[in-house]
Amino acid sequence: MKKTLKYIMAALLPLTIWGCHKLDVTPKSLYTEDVFPQTEEQFQALIGPVYTSLRGHYALTYFFMQECSTDEAVLLAFGGNWYDGASYEMLHRHTWTPDHNWTTTAWNDVTGLVGTCNQTLYLLQNAPEGEAKSSSLAEVRAIRAYAYWELMDLYGGVPLDTIYPSPGLQPRASRTEVFNFVASELKAVIPDLKTEVDATTYGKPTKYFAYALLAKMYLNAEVYTGSGKYNECIAACDSIIQSGKYAVQPRSTYLKMFYPDNGPTTQSEFIFAIPYDPSTSDGYMFYGRYDLNRNLGMKYGYSGATVGSNVDPVVNQTTGNGLVNSKPSGPRATLSSFLNYFLEDTDDIRLKQWLYGPQYWDDGNPIMVATTKQGYDQFYSGSDGSAAYVYALNIDTAIQLRQNVSLLDCGNDEIAWNQGARNIKFYPDNSSSTRNQNNDVPVYRYSDILLTKAEAILRGGTATEGETALSLVNEVRSNRTTAAAWTSVSLEKLYEERCREFAWECQHRDDMIRFGKFEDTYGFKTNKDTYREIFPIPTAARTANSKLEQNPGY
Known part of the structure; x- marks a missing residue:
């Protein structure tokens, strides 16, 4: 069953908060007493814009912030x-400024999500009482709590604006105040969130979503507030583990x-996932566009690419017989x-999630690519640079900035585009x-809960339910490798395990900060400024709201 959620735009258009909307406009709901939502389906239609807003942000902007600021991507x-x-x-390189494009986009995305949640809660307030209303209110408040967690994690202290219409421009609350607000909101809505884990709740916050977010917050509490909350983290993890809902x-x-056909019936781990569907215009789930080597479009069927009836065609040379060579952009890679x-x-x-080294067709024959000698190597100095050249595709794990080191530029030839594991x-x-793409993207998985509990124990929390850090890590590893179980585990080994388990899942920035590695030298980055563990408040946001003070260092 692919795509259990069909998001429906309803009611008013969301307004951006914290200084970007008109404060003198009295909102008028399209919903009156005779047309307020009555059924579960009608309530879901009303809160659809909340999920649409989150979906449009997570796999694009949030990925860039969380992964491309690390050694992972x-x-x-x-x-x-x-x-x-x-x-x-x-x-x-950790040289972003308050005018940085993705820093500004992320701020606008998530404050917009908060605004959409506030507006939706306003529209729901006079709906008939009942379980459908209670659970819908709880869902929206849970997503708003998540949005505030993102803001706190990315920017530190932010305004706590939870009223619609907004009473006016708000100053920043402290990071600790936002932390406490998110925790209190999650605890408040847990009684009204559902416990079912099936197609009806897939892509929506359940009780276990709330516990997972609490566990994540408590694991990082020392970063956020200066005080560890490892026992609280373990208790939140136990609420999920003991439910027996996941494996x-x-x-x-x-x-x-x-895979593209993933969903509620194809896996046992997703505590909360964001459903994506290529038929929607605001999904922005196109990892293949960024990550797939541009000569591999036909092999992987990217965006309609196909070899047709050809067998092992030469890329850029073979034509006809139904061949379509749609090429991915392919600029994103990982560091060796x-x-x-x-x-x-x-x-x-x-x-097996990585592409590197020689590439082959499914029958084992090498993938051949046609170009010219200078198309292969732009620095080729021979007089026959325009001569045809055919080579076997090989993805080099090393990345060399052959054209311009200061601009992070590899050059514009086949050698350049074939650098970096994908x-x-x-x-x-x-x-x-x-x-x-159709691939749904998990936000919280059961393996994360096990490794989170293991880390909390290693950091001083009290082990519970007969589980140790070692047993929890081995529970995950026994389902990933045929290698022998570990006989000991340290924080460093656990960090490396998290790297393997959660690559490309928007986790790594938080992990690097928590393990004290965000300031390390890696790739082409040498900046060690610790203040960059949080991003600057965007210039545009401060222009709109003069009460927003800038983060230190910016």
């Missing part, structure tokens, strides 16, 4: 292509968890230092004729 320039005003270079995905189907976490164990199923965890969707 880097988006390179190619002869000026994809430089995009240094947006990605700044993320990698670690077996090794044989681990990769299928992330991050890939090394996976290369240590060739029996680990998670290694991730296909969210497997390219050959059923989609566009760059949008």
Whole structure:
């Protein structure tokens, strides 16, 4: 069953909060007493814009903020292509400013999500009382709590504006105050959130969503507030573990968890996932566009690409017989230092999410690519640079900035575009004729809960339910590799395990900060400024709201 949620735009258009909307306008709901939502379906239609807003943000903007600011992902320039005003270079090198494009976009996305939640809660307030209303209010408040967690995590203290219409421009609350607000909101809505884990609740906050977010907050509480809350983290994890609703995905189907046909019946781990559908215009789930090597479109059926009736065609040369060579953009890769976490164990199923080295057709024959000698190597100096050249596709794990080091530019030739291992965890969707994909994206998984509890124990929390940090980690690893179980575990080994388990799942920035690695030198980054553990308040936001003070260092 693919796509259990069909988001429906309803009621008023969402307004941006904290200084970007008119404060003298009295909102008028399209809903009156005789047309207020009555059924579960009608309530879901009303709150649809909340999920639409989250869906449009998570797999694009949030990915860039969480992954491209770490050693996990880097988006390179190619002869000026994809430089995009240094947006990605700044993320990698930790040189972003208050005018940085993605920093501003993320702020607008998430404050907009808060505004949509506030507006939806306003529209629901006079609906008939009942279970449908209570659970819908709880869902929206839970998503708003998540949005405030993102803001707190990315920017530190932010205004706590929970009223619609807004009473006016608000100053920033402290990071600790936002932390406490999110925790209190989640605890308040838990009684009204559903406990069912099936197609009816897939993609919606359940009680276990609330516990997962609490666990995440408590694990990072020392970063957020200066005080650890590891026992509280363990208790939140136990609320999920003891429910018996989830299980670690077996090794044989681990990769299928992330396939285009994933959903509520194809996996046992998703506590909360965001459903994506290529038929929607605001999904922005196109990892294949960014991650797939541009010569692999036909092999993976990218955006309608197909070999037709040809057998092992030469890329850029073979034509006809139904062949369509739709090419991915392919500017995003990983650093070899991050890939090394996976290369240590060739029996680990998670290694198979990476593309590197020689590439082959399904029959085992090498993929051949046609170009010219200078098209292959732009620095070729021979007089026959325009001569035809055919080579076997090989993805080099090393990344060299052959054209311009300062601009993070590899050059614009085949050598450049074939650098850097590529991730296909969210497997390219050959059923989609566009760059949008069907793959649903998990926000919280059961394996994360087990490794979170393990880490909380290692950091000083009290072990419960007979589980140790070692037993919890081995429970995950026994479903990922055929290698022998570990006999000991340290924080460093746990960090490496998290790298393997949650690659491309928007987790890594938080992990690097919590483990004290965000200031390390990696890739082409040397900046060690600790204040960059939070992003600046965007210039545009401060222009709209003069009460917003800038974060230190910016």
